[in-house]
Every structure is written in structure tokens, then in C-alpha cells.
Amino acid sequence: MELVQMQKSLQDYTKSLFLDGVLDSQFLQLQQLQDESNPDFVSQVVTLFFQDSDRILNDLSLSLDQQVVDFKKVDPHVHQLKGSSSSIGAQRVKNACVVFRNFCEQQNVEGCHRCLQQVKKEYYLVKNRLETLFKLEQQIVASGGMIPAMELGF
Amino acid sequence: MGVVTESQFHVLAVDDSLFDRKMIERLLQKSSCQVTTVDSGSKALELLGLRESNESDDPNATSTSPFVCNFAQEVEINLIITDYCMPGMTGYDLLKRVKESAAFRSIPVVIMSSENVPARISRCLEEGAEEFFLKPVKLADLTKLKPHMMKTKLKKESEKPAEEVKPEIEEEESPVIEILTLHQELESEQQEPMLSNNKRKAMEEAISTGRSRPKYNDITTSV
Secondary structure: OOHHHHHHHHHHHHHHHHHOOOEOOHHHHHHHOOEOOEOOHHHHHHHHHHHHHHHHHHHHHHHHOOOOOOHHHHHHHHHHHHHHHHHHOEHHHHHHHHHHHHHHHOOOHHHHHHHHHHHHHHHHHHHHHHHHHHHHHHHHHHOOOOOOOOOOOO | OOOOOOOOEEEEEEOOOHHHHHHHHHHHHHOOEEEEEEOOHHHHHHHHOOOOOOOOOOOOOOOOOHHHHHHHHHOOOOEEEEEOOOOOOOHHHHHHHHHHOOOOOOOOEEEEEOOOOHHHHHHHHHOOOOEEEEOOOOHHHHOOHHHHHHHHHHHHHHOOOOOOOOOHHHHHHHHHHHHHHHHHHHHOOOOOOOOOHHHHHHHHHHHHOOOOOOOOOOOOOOO
């Protein structure tokens, strides 16, 4: 594939993530923080997010599977996940966490189980999409090209 | 390859989350600040050279490395930015400790939180926090920090206290007091020749709108 084509694909792909609401403008903030002195900032931070989230989702599954659910343990995990997903711009994950916290407050175990499933679904979606995005970027860089700056007109 | 200014600001960032530390560190670097990050309020106090109140008084007991011991002498901190929700010492606790210390109370402190709790925000501001940032913190938020950091630099250079008096509270109270004065004057049927146009206008507005007026000392006026 030609370089120009790859760059266009990347732009279209990124745009689709915003249009689908998978990412919000906070992701653009992240990109602003990347420059020549920190060329891998976005992927570093996103990788951290994946590592944190994998761990949190695991802990949440364990906590919710207990005979007696300790909501004092569950809520801080969801709070943290909400915070980091918000900082990344993973909008749908963040929104799912907001709903999750409401059910925690109500101490509704059923509701929390459903929320956890929803959070996982959204998380794996954004993880998948971002991994694809980074692959596209790597292909461009490997071909000697530059990552085009995001220009969103909407 | 950023521009290195001669006197760069140095910020101490406190957050228990590694992820958030990475974010705030990058944000501050991008704003041309030097950054030191720590993961707890107590570590922050250690770096500043302020001991915890429950530490032993043994001067030989050092749980700190030589780097930490010399930090306060060698590094001038221009701002502390801290997360609110942290285990052990919260950002609010850290703020209090800093403001209680004679050596460091002039360092501006900024609190960050992912939760928008008005009571929390006002409590922090009342305790002396300069700003309260909602997470996720944006680059644009950090531009608010420069004036606060400049103050400490100028202070140190000129050795004059640069205090900002906030007049908002006084301004809010004076119209109320004015109306009260006017009502009392009406009650006693005294003509006040010194009434300014503003006071007269305030009086007219208070009477003519017909809305329920706050009752001061059971004053009722009939016009």
C-alpha cells in the first residue's frame, strides 16, 4: 500500500473512532502532549491504561464473585477505571463506569454484574481499536512516513 | 527540543496513581516546567523536609535517601500540585500541612480531583489552595499556574510579601449594609443629606420591586 494511502486510512480510522463515540476530545489532548522529545507518549500512556485496566477488571470480577460483595472494595476500582478511561478519552468505557458506580451506591449486585459486562465489552472494543490504530501508525513510520496530524472538522 | 528558559519553574506533583503521575508529569513538561513526582503526601513532605507528626524525634532516624535529604536545600519548589483522593494522607491533608508550615506556606498548592464536589472544592480553596482542577487536567488548565508561580519567584527576589486581597466578600456585603442603614434611617425619619446616588438607587429598588425584603431588626417600611 502506498504511503499516502496508509496515511489516509489512518485518518479515516481515527475519525471513525470519534464519530462512534469510542474516543472523545481528551484523546486529542493526549496527542498534543506527544512531540519530538516524547514521540511515543500516546502509546506509552495507552499501554499503561491497558495494564491498569486489565488488573482492575480482574479484581472486579473476583470481588463481585464473592458470597458477600464488599462494595467498599468494588467502588474504588470502578472510580479508578472511570478516571483513567476519562484521561485517555475512552468515552464509552467512562460512561459505563458512571452507570456502574450508581449500582455500587445502591449496593445492587445484579446491576453491578451487568455493568461489569458492559464495561468489559466497551473496554475490549476500545482496546482493539487503539491497537489497530497503533499498528497503522507503525506501518506508516516503518515506510518512512510521518503520522498525519489529526484535523477534525466536526 | 523545547526552549529552556533560564529560571524554569519546578513543580512537585503528588498522585498515588502511576497513570496520573505520568499524565501530569507530561502536561507540566509540555508547559515548560521541571517536574518531580511522588506517590504520596508523606513522601512530598519528606522531600520538602517537613516531618510527619507521628515520626520519632530521633534526629538520627532517617528513612530517606541522601537525595531526599538534600532536595529541599537544592531545589526551589514553585508549586505543589496534588491529587485529592489518596490513601493515607489526602491532598487536603497535605495542603493543610504545607499551609501550617512557616517555611512552605507561601508555596502555591493546587488540588486535582476527578470528582466535582462543590463542598470539597470550597473547603480546599478556603484552606489556601490556589486552584482546583477537575481531572482530566488539560494543557489549558496549566496556563493558570504561571501567575501563581511567578508570585513566589518575585517574592523571593524582592523579599516583599505580595499579598492579594480579595475584595469580593466586601463588595457583596456593602449593598446589604447600605439597605439596612437606609431602612433604619427611614424608621427614625431622619433625612440623610449625605446619601449618595448609589444608596438612593438601592433604596428605591428595594422598595419598588415589591419582593419580600430581608427583615432586619423587624423593620417594616411603608412608602
